[in-house]
Amino acid sequence: MNDTVSGVLVKILKKHGIRHVFGLPAAQLGLVMDGVSRDPFFTYITTRHEEACGHMAHAAAKVSGGMAVCFGTVGPGATNMVPGVACAWADNVPILVLTPNNQAAAVDPGRDLLQGAPHIDLYKPITKWNAQIRFPERAPELIERALYLARSGRPGPVHLDIPCDIGTQPCAYDPDGIPAFPIPRPVPSAEEMDRLLSALKGARRPLLLAGGGVARSGATAEFRALLDLTGFPATTTLNGRGVVPAGVRTHLGSGGIMAGRGAVRAYAEADLILAIGCKFSSWVPVNKPPAYPVPPGQRIIQVDSDPDTLGKTAPISQGLVADAGQFLRLLNRELKGARLAADPAWIDALVEETRRYRDEVDAIAELRFTAGTQMLNEAGVARAVSLLLPEDAIICIDGGQVMEWGHTFIHPRDPQSFLFGPGMGHLGMGLPFANAAKAVHRDRPVVLFTGDGAMGCTFQELETAARYGLNIIVVVCNDSYWGMYRPFGEDLFKNKKFGVRLTDVNFAAAAEAFGCKGQRVMDLGGLASAFKQALKSDRPTVIEIPVDFTPHPLDDFWLKVVLKGMEFRHDAGPASLPN
Numbered sequence: 001m002n003d004t005v006s007g008v009l010v011k012i013l014k015k016h017g018i019r020h021v022f023g024l025p026a027a028q029l030g031l032v033m034d035g036v037s038r039d040p041f042f043t044y045i046t047t048r049h050e051e052a053c054g055h056m057a058h059a060a061a062k063v064s065g066g067m068a069v070c071f072g073t074v075g076p077g078a079t080n081m082v083p084g085v086a087c088a089w090a091d092n093v094p095i096l097v098l099t100p101n102n103q104a105a106a107v108d109p110g111r112d113l114l115q116g117a118p119h120i121d122l123y124k125p126i127t128k129w130n131a132q133i134r135f136p137e138r139a140p141e142l143i144e145r146a147l148y149l150a151r152s153g154r155p156g157p158v159h160l161d162i163p164c165d166i167g168t169q170p171c172a173y174d175p176d177g178i179p180a181f182p183i184p185r186p187v188p189s190a191e192e193m194d195r196l197l198s199a200l201k202g203a204r205r206p207l208l209l210a211g212g213g214v215a216r217s218g219a220t221a222e223f224r225a226l227l228d229l230t231g232f233p234a235t236t237t238l239n240g241r242g243v244v245p246a247g248v249r250t251h252l253g254s255g256g257i258m259a260g261r262g263a264v265r266a267y268a269e270a271d272l273i274l275a276i277g278c279k280f281s282s283w284v285p286v287n288k289p290p291a292y293p294v295p296p297g298q299r300i301i302q303v304d305s306d307p308d309t310l311g312k313t314a315p316i317s318q319g320l321v322a323d324a325g326q327f328l329r330l331l332n333r334e335l336k337g338a339r340l341a342a343d344p345a346w347i348d349a350l351v352e353e354t355r356r357y358r359d360e361v362d363a364i365a366e367l368r369f370t371a372g373t374q375m376l377n378e379a380g381v382a383r384a385v386s387l388l389l390p391e392d393a394i395i396c397i398d399g400g401q402v403m404e405w406g407h408t409f410i411h412p413r414d415p416q417s418f419l420f421g422p423g424m425g426h427l428g429m430g431l432p433f434a435n436a437a438k439a440v441h442r443d444r445p446v447v448l449f450t451g452d453g454a455m456g457c458t459f460q461e462l463e464t465a466a467r468y469g470l471n472i473i474v475v476v477c478n479d480s481y482w483g484m485y486r487p488f489g490e491d492l493f494k495n496k497k498f499g500v501r502l503t504d505v506n507f508a509a510a511a512e513a514f515g516c517k518g519q520r521v522m523d524l525g526g527l528a529s530a531f532k533q534a535l536k537s538d539r540p541t542v543i544e545i546p547v548d549f550t551p552h553p554l555d556d557f558w559l560k561v562v563l564k565g566m567e568f569r570h571d572a573g574p575a576s577l578p579n
Helices: 005-015 027-038 050-064 076-080 082-090 119-126 136-151 190-202 212-216 220-230 261-269 324-335 344-367 378-388 401-409 430-440 452-457 461-467 483-492 507-513 524-536 556-562
Strands: 002-004 020-023 043-046 068-071 095-101 129-132 158-163 170-172 206-210 234-236 251-254 272-276 299-304 318-321 394-397 446-451 473-478 517-520 541-546 567-570 573-576
Touching (some): 020 050, 020 430, 027 095, 050 068, 050 076, 119 158, 136 158, 190 272, 190 299, 378 401, 394 430, 430 461, 452 473, 473 524, 507 517, 507 541
Parallel strands (some): 020 043, 068 095, 129 158, 206 234, 299 318, 517 541
Antiparallel strands (some): 567 573
């Protein structure tokens, strides 16, 4: 079969079932755009900014359990797409990043042509693998290689750069010549499992930790079966949110530090942590001295499909290279009927600690207003949204101060119903995430919980939502500040010019200009009414609600971990954030 390199690319995407393609028009990829836009197999969406392309591919891959594509034009398009690709890279999400380039003879080294940029160098640090297709006859091999590497081991973005003349040249392609190689699903050895089982059976204070690897391998049911078999306390990372149902008695909350005080206590007191598909990121309060050291005698067993991840961020007593699903199925078979030594009194204490923390945050939400004001607090709004969500909703949470309250109150039913980007913590990822989720699941409600700062970063993507009929619901908590940094300017530096105050933007009115429905509400009753209307709307809806900055009980985590060791000096003398 003969086709152009671009045509072969489209055929290979279809062969592998990769149907979601997001980009901003690029003449140099015109044949690819023409191919995917004409074929009803593909969901093809053009955005208003290239950053959104990367975010949308990230989200589509996660909620579909597959892979997606993003593209941008030469130079500015490629550079604009970097933040979205970096977010997917940090969260280990498999996407294919396409960039066109100038003519093959004029690149590497470049001849200072219009829009010329070193695409390969640009994407190398934030992709698993990248290559430039310089010879048409090698195109099928390189495309197949990229798709295989994106999904194998620890998944992640891959990048192909296609000079514009190469993309139009003829290419011989046999669809059966390169088979669709199965993705490796490693399984631990019998000896490794015997050692693990011995440790689990003897543990008095065991903790189960589900990471994003459990979600990626489709092993949610298997992890839940492990909970039923053992009765052990369990928590998740942010990428694992939804793996453990909110109503399970021994669920200590989910989301690393955002799980709450019960999980933090469990991390500190467990004599054994079984971490499955978890890389112990900054969000997980393990091995973060001096605030969260590894206690003497604690054993950490880490299971991951990527051998380079084992022991990289936390000291482990055993590491197993294994796919989470394969491992859990094997473990559950071995544990049936096993006698376990977990201390029920310790588990009860953790459950009670978790209950007290829930009471603590509920009490803040019950206040409704922040101290000394008649302005709604973010806790009350987040809890109100959680009570309005339909059972089948896909939930997107953006970065910033509302992120903390969103994770505190909003619980997804499964990991494919939840979108957040903890690896980079981007502001503004939420709107492209929501658009992509709706594009993949047209029949499900999609709700974004965001703040005014984050919304301003990618606000133009409301036009994308309106153009494609993506009737998402966006709840914007508007405090007219860069909220997480407000305490720095007002409390630490006592500087009104610190740069954290924003204009009170009327996002509801601006949404109308983009072709969406917008409504500004002033209280929780108005929020509930507007939300119910939005669920019935055939247009995207922005519900804006004024709030006041609301401190979170776990705010000091950022000072103890993320900003550890920093010192600030100003006119009033030195000021230090606590170590």
